Amino acid sequence: MKVTCGIDWSEKHHDVALLDQDGKLIARKRILDDAAGWKALLELFAAHGDTPQEPIPVAIETGRGLLVACLRATGRKVYAINPLAVARYRERHTVARSKSDHADAMTLANILRVDAAHHRPLPTDSELVQAIAVLARAQQDAVWNRQQLANQLRSLLREYFPAALKAFQVKNIGLTSREARAVLALAPTPARAAKLTKPRIIAALRRTGRERNLQAWADRLHSIFREEQMRQLPMVEDAFGKQALALLRQTDAACQAADELAQATSEVFHQHPDARIVTSFPGLADLTGARILAEIGDDRERFADARRLKAYAGSAPITRASGKSTVVHHRKVKNQRLAAAGYVWAFASLQAAGPRAHYDHRRNVGDRHSSAQRNTFNRMLGCLFHCLRTGTPYDEQQAFGPRLAAAA
Template sequence: MAAVACGIDWAEGHHDLAIVEEAGAVLVAERISNDAEGLSRLLAVLADYDPIGEQLPVAIETSTGLLVAGLRAAGREVFAINPLAVSRYRDRYRSSGGKSDAFDAMVLANVLRTDRPSHRQLPDDSPAVQALRVLTRAQQDAVWERAELCNRIRALLKAFFPAALDAFERGGKHQLHSSACRTILQIASTPSDAARLSQSRLAAALRRAGRTRGVEAEAGLLRDLLRREQMRQLPAVEQAMGMQLRGIVRQLDAVSATLDELEPAIEAAFTAHPDAAIVASFPGLGVQLGARMLAEIGDDKTRFADGRALKAFAGAAPVTRASGRSRFVHARRAKNDRIAAAGYVWALAAVRHDPLWEQRYRARRAAGDRHVAALRKMFNSMLGKLHHCLTTGQPYQPDLAFGPVKIAAA
């Protein structure tokens, strides 16, 4: 009988493939190497079993990696199956809990054989969006890593040098990840080192960090704050903590340099995309945040059947659990965390800077929603409008996007 699907159980050193026919019988079970030779062998096997005029779809438990890239470059339909779903499908064939790589490949192939309409193939995004996604995810990871490093520095300074926190966490540009803070903490990593710093040395450090205005006044203020009387650790412990602090600051320097490099690259990639003008027409979406949204949504217009599918993907749509007389509506947990994080910032920016969005936010709060719930509902509404504009190719128009505010009390 004709083959209908292929499953691949991927691993670091090798991959197991299985091709099944309409009744579920395995036609081919083979192990290939994780290299160019293995990819060539895989494509050859698939070509041998392709139905006339069609190509076998491929199921695999990942959406990234060189193997997936090679399959997509060859024009194959690739379905990334959630490993949790695969574990449920596995119970259909073996209740004992036993498994093997070849067995998992067979299960993956049968997932497509029996339930292909329930799964979506990887989107056919353009190379430009795929490259933009790499850049924006690298930026988002670096931002999260910067926050983690700042938290570590803050906790360490509280333990032995609290005066530095008063000096560098005054709001505005005075933050732990600022260039001035990183530069001065390298030369004043302990209270003893800070006490020996003159105003002129602090001013020189501020200039090295890029400050051009009010240098002397800031240097004098920093000198007074850093020399303020405080509780101290034992000298040997203080020196050890200072060494630890310098090491973390060097890591923060590297992350900050990465962010400085990524920002112009993202701006160039985003503004060059044909959908950039549509995304940027929405209130609250600047270049960097708009780039994240476009990268995660993609430019494959067939990826989401409608706005509701995009809302579910982003975690903006709620989930209803109903059984008998009980009915519970809660926030969606299974979602794209990256677009959800960007969506919160987007909703907050739109509410703060656009009167129409602020009006709807106030209405939601008046109806009893808490701050986070109100912003999530704003994000939910925004996504529907963004999906419509991207699908139809028209920019955001507030006079068409909004009707009268009518929100029933919760």
């Protein structure tokens, strides 16, 4: 690389440093985080040999934001360097622990100058898969937020209204269900719940869209709410009820956001040509498939082989060997979103014969549930890498043929 660029990013301004191949500083500039700053950065690049055929590569400590998006749109290589790695590189040049924005920009440029081969540039994903990533991650965040609110509501109800928890401990029915939210909105306290009549319960359930077993539901809830139970003092109980109503309003908004984002994610996901291959795998439906594709991307050169992808997802084990000591354990540094989606994928895939046979084999050789499931995810991820590279859908006989024969 003849010229390398390092950008120390911040919310309001960015420090830019350009180094030549000998490590000499040839330009430095502070630009604002706006269109004028972007224009100034392009002019700085052009003045030092930047061309469409040989764009100047850039190292920066983040992989998101408008500046990164604009840099990627120019077709240049953009390296998102972990801030911890930057701190370690900084210690190569100074032991005084001095730090400045300009020095960090020079450190980033030096990383590219001497160690670019050891860092991976941001993938050249298509616009469509980038849109899928935005929606899939937003939907995943909405689901996590919904569950967090449900946990808060469960803890609150345990303080003063345990009968509500008993009422909705039903398969596929929880505190985030429409039925639970509708009934609790009518009766957030034990006193108000005890006064609910069966017709009012049926009316509330019908407003949620439920049409079956209304009378059975009403009889069950009416019986539970009228059972003898421990109670808080009246004023304290009313205060808890108001807090529960506030949490219910937040939960309603989180549930609505998760549902709307799920629909939007599914619509965009099916526009991608890789959706056909991804959804051919057992356990991968629209949402889980969109999350997997969002984190993998559609840049076929991003991962040199399946082992790189497995390490990125955290499904491949890591070995620490020193002297006579050798320890193999799971990875902690990984793409957390991909690992979370992989856990759901591996669990759902156990309904198919091939993944189930592989999981049972791992359990029989002594793996715990989490280890066997992670190993199943590791195997499925390798199959997905092969199918995406070759453009072929999932074939269970090719993926788990020997294991299926052994299980039979």
